[in-house]
Amino acid sequence: MKKMLCALLVLALALCALPALADEPANVYALKGPTGIGMVGVMRDQPEDYAFTLCGAADEIVAAIASGSADIAACPTNLAATLYRKTNGGVQLLALNTLGVLHVVTSDETIDSIDDLAGRTVYATGQASVPEYVLSYILEQNGLSDSVTIEYVAEHSELATLLASGKADIGILPEPHVTSALMQNDSLRAALDVTALFDEAAKQAGNDDMVLSMGCVIVRRAFAEAHPEKVEAFLADYAASVAFVNDDIETASQLVESFGVLPKAAVAKRAIPNCHIVFVDGNEMRAQIEPLYELLLAANPQSIGGAMPGDDFYYGVQ
Numbered sequence: 001m002k003k004m005l006c007a008l009l010v011l012a013l014a015l016c017a018l019p020a021l022a023d024e025p026a027n028v029y030a031l032k033g034p035t036g037i038g039m040v041g042v043m044r045d046q047p048e049d050y051a052f053t054l055c056g057a058a059d060e061i062v063a064a065i066a067s068g069s070a071d072i073a074a075c076p077t078n079l080a081a082t083l084y085r086k087t088n089g090g091v092q093l094l095a096l097n098t099l100g101v102l103h104v105v106t107s108d109e110t111i112d113s114i115d116d117l118a119g120r121t122v123y124a125t126g127q128a129s130v131p132e133y134v135l136s137y138i139l140e141q142n143g144l145s146d147s148v149t150i151e152y153v154a155e156h157s158e159l160a161t162l163l164a165s166g167k168a169d170i171g172i173l174p175e176p177h178v179t180s181a182l183m184q185n186d187s188l189r190a191a192l193d194v195t196a197l198f199d200e201a202a203k204q205a206g207n208d209d210m211v212l213s214m215g216c217v218i219v220r221r222a223f224a225e226a227h228p229e230k231v232e233a234f235l236a237d238y239a240a241s242v243a244f245v246n247d248d249i250e251t252a253s254q255l256v257e258s259f260g261v262l263p264k265a266a267v268a269k270r271a272i273p274n275c276h277i278v279f280v281d282g283n284e285m286r287a288q289i290e291p292l293y294e295l296l297l298a299a300n301p302q303s304i305g306g307a308m309p310g311d312d313f314y315y316g317v318q
Contacts, residue, residue: 025051026223026230029064030074032056032261034101034175034275035215037268039074040255041241042234049233054260065091071223072234077216078130078303081293084313085305091218092315094235096285097242098215099276100195101174102131105163107187108170114138114197117170118147124172125159127152133299134198134212135172141201163188176262176271183267195276202291210291213280219315231315235281242279245272286314 028050030036036054043052053070055061058079064070065083074097075083083091110116126132132152139145153159156177162168164184172194173181182188198212217238224231245252253268255261262268280288296303311317 025049026227026234027051027053027064027069027071028073028234029053029055029061029070030261031058031061031076034098034271034277035074035076036261037252037256037272037275038097038238038242038245038277038279040252040259040261041244042237043259044255045241046237049237052259065218065220068220068222070220071227072217072219072231074215074217076130077213077289077292078296080216080218081304081309081313083218083305084309085307089310089312090221091313092221092224093285093289093309093313094217094219094231094281094315095238096213096216096278096280096288097238098213099278100134100193100198100212100214101275102134102172102194103175103178103190103274104170104192104194105173105178105181105188106170106191107166107185107189108191111170111191114142114144114192114200118144120170121149121151122170122172123151123153123159123162123168125153125156125174128300130214130296130303131172131174133296133303134194136299137295138194138197138201141204160184175275176267178274179267179271183270190274193274207291209287210295211288213289213292216289224315239279239281242277245277249273282316286317 025048030039030052032054042050058075061070061073061075062083065073080091080093104111124131124135135150139148156173159168159171159173160177160181163171163181178190195212202208202210219231249269249272252272253265256268257265293304293308297308
């Protein structure tokens with residue numbers, strides 16, 4: 001009888017613990033910078049539903065997903081595909097959240113179109129990664145592969161300094177480093193939007209669906225299967241947050257600073273319009289990203305984990 005009573009007590013305690021476990025907040029990781037900007041509305045409005053962790057490098061996201069510490073994470077789109085492969089399908093793509101954040105920055109008033117780069121030296125970052133493959137695609141589609149010299153710099157901050165000091169004439173930088181350079185030297189301007197250039201190049205190649213999507217949100221499959229209601233709630237909360245960020249840049253910029261997504265609200269205020277913060281899920285998400293994955297696969301298979309993601313990679317897509 002005593003053994004039975006003990007067993008019943010243990011069972012009762014376990015059952016009492018179940019609601020508490022179900023009510024635990026989802027662990028959401030995000031990179032500092034543009035990829036994490038769309039989260040600030042959720043951080044402000046639903047602090048009890050989510051435990052947020054901001055990371056300074058993509059390696060931290062990889063470790064958190066691998067260990068199970070992260071349930072949901074905002075990360076680069078190519079990393080999402082790589083994690084899908086490395087975890088044997090243990091990661092799914094929830095939504096696209098950031099289009100291209102790259103811009104051609106220069107003080108040269110004659111640079112108004114991609115053709116104006118012919119015969120010039122352009123400094124860039126991101127060698128052997130997505131920015132290089134995107135730039136190569138744009139130049140190739142415009143017949144400029146042999147007439148534009150690309151010099152790669154190791155760090156974004158280094159290139160921003162070179163541009164601000166006048167030691168580099170033309171550079172391709174991501175936000176918020178674009179804004180940082182412009183604030184240091186008012187003769188600089190963001191002359192060309194690389195996202196727009198990519199869209200035009202894709203259309204020239206007959207690939208109208210391809211969009212330069214550089215940031216996304218992923219979920220661990222085990223978490224999605226165990227807590228589908230939490231995933232759906234997050235998607236709704238996140239979509240509302242992205243709309244808020246784009247509609248109220250002033251307030252969003254203050255939150256970006258207060259939550260540590262970017263160091264300064266002044267930088268965020270100028271950078272947000274150039275960051276192309278979006279929320280794209282479902283079939284539209286797949287239609288936009290698959291052609292980009294195919295481009296990256298052709299350029300460097302390892303950039304997306306060695307192969308195209310399977311159908312089960314796309315959350316909510318039949």
